[in-house]
Amino acid sequence: MEIPFFDLKRQYDCLKEELDNAFLRVFKKGIFILGENVRLFEEEFANFFGVRFAVGVGSGTEALHLSLKACEIGPGDEVITVPNTAVPTISAISFAGAKPILVDITQDTFTMNVKKIEEKITNRTKAILPVHLYGHPTEMEQITKLAKVYNLKTIEDACQAHGAKYRGKNTGTIGDLGCFSFYPTKNLGAYGDGGMIVTNNEELYKKLIMLRNYGEVKKFTSKIEGFNSRLDELQAAILRVKLKYLDEWNNKRRDIAMLYQQLLEGSNIQLPCEKEWSRHVYHLFVIRANKRDALKDYLEKHGIGTQIHYPIPIHQQKAYKILGYQVGDFPISERNAEEILSLPIYPELTTEEIEAVASLITEFQNLM
Numbered sequence: 630m631e632i633p634f635f636d637l638k639r640q641y642d643c644l645k646e647e648l649d650n651a652f653l654r655v656f657k658k659g660i661f662i663l664g665e666n667v668r669l670f671e672e673e674f675a676n677f678f679g680v681r682f683a684v685g686v687g688s689g690t691e692a693l694h695l696s697l698k699a700c701e702i703g704p705g706d707e708v709i710t711v712p713n714t715a716v717p718t719i720s721a722i723s724f725a726g727a728k729p730i731l732v733d734i735t736q737d738t739f740t741m742n743v744k745k746i747e748e749k750i751t752n753r754t755k756a757i758l759p760v761h762l763y764g765h766p767t768e769m770e771q772i773t774k775l776a777k778v779y780n781l782k783t784i785e786d787a788c789q790a791h792g793a794k795y796r797g798k799n800t801g802t803i804g805d806l807g808c809f810s811f812y813p814t815k816n817l818g819a820y821g822d823g824g825m826i827v828t829n830n831e832e833l834y835k836k837l838i839m840l841r842n843y844g845e846v847k848k849f850t851s852k853i854e855g856f857n858s859r860l861d862e863l864q865a866a867i868l869r870v871k872l873k874y875l876d877e878w879n880n881k882r883r884d885i886a887m888l889y890q891q892l893l894e895g896s897n898i899q900l901p902c903e904k905e906w907s908r909h910v911y912h913l914f915v916i917r918a919n920k921r922d923a924l925k926d927y928l929e930k931h932g933i934g935t936q937i938h939y940p941i942p943i944h945q946q947k948a949y950k951i952l953g954y955q956v957g958d959f960p961i962s963e964r965n966a967e968e969i970l971s972l973p974i975y976p977e978l979t980t981e982e983i984e985a986v987a988s989l990i991t992e993f994q995n996l997m
């Protein structure tokens with residue numbers, strides 16, 4: 630049986646007519662930048678997440694970058710985040726001119742160890758940037774508390790966590806700003822790049838609207854220095870269709886995760902945890918196995934696609950040696966990089982496919 634790590638054709642096949650029509654309507658209208666689809670999608674997204682404002686931007690990376698810019702974070706400033714994240718979390722900080730300061734993760738949720746934040750706060754710290762990795766929320770209470778005490782901004786990287794909840798609240802809506810990616814494989818994915826920033830702060834919202842569009846307050850009148858980072862009409866039209874299915878898809882991901890958990894219970898691999906205060910949306914289903922590479926090869930040989938998120942922690946990436954960290958500085962992230970493996974998880978995965986993946990894992994373990 631061939632089971633790809635992800636398969637976007639399956640989702641398209643289910644929604645073909647709706648998606649084709651959405652695309653065609655944009656072509657026929659002839660407006661491709663900042664038209665009614667972007668405006669309506671921003672409204673719908675804000676309503677869905679229960680926030681006042683949403684700003685469509687070019688990508689998740691840009692959502693983070695513009696958020697930092699809106700908070701006037703730049704050269705000389707420090708932003709606290711984690712070493713086990715997608716590189717764009719970090720490049721957004723360094724492109725804003727600030728320095729990423731890393732804090733290791735917890736062994737169960739693989740998200741920021743909030744007990745280790747305070748020791749990293751200096752008079753240069755301007756923001757905490759937690760990453761709700763794999764779709765599991767970070768413990769936000771302590772972050773919100775520290776942000777208040779030290780007068781810091783909180784910018785949530787919710788690029789993998791559309792619809793995840795922390796104590797009943799949507800991730801991305803708890804801090805000052807929340808950033809989402811619509812990279813095609815995300816829980817809510819476009820057919821190209823796209824991103825969204827959400828906030829309840831009107832001042833930040835107004836700045837973001839300018840920042841994404843050359844700093845303009847009106848056409849050809851730039852009030853601040855800005856960029857070109859806009860969600861486009863075609864992507865917004867597609868995302869408006871898909872947003873209606875997000876809850877259903879997240880529930881399917883949760884069902885698949887539960888089935889994996891049942892089938893793999895009792896094996897000696899670490900399965901994803903879901904804290905009692907969280908709603909995990911399983912953007913990724915990440916296990917930890919001590920013979921990870923052999924397991925990956927075994928699954929590959931049997932037609933099962935897997936990936937590693939992420940194989941090299943940020944401080945060990947050549948591009949970020951400049952941060953000055955050493956091997957051994959973040960032991961949990963470093964060990965995880967050697968042992969984690971992401972299994973296929975997408976709403977269209979069938980029960981037979983999930984059972985096939987789980988039984989191959991069990992078979993592999995019996996061979997060891």
Ligand SMILES: Cc1ncc(COP(=O)(O)O)c(C=O)c1O
Nearest residue numbers: 688689690715717718788810812
């Ligand atoms: C945790 C995290 N942050 C940021 C990003 C950047 O998003 P994008 O690829 O849309 O720029 C991604 C997606 O790749 C991500 O997974």
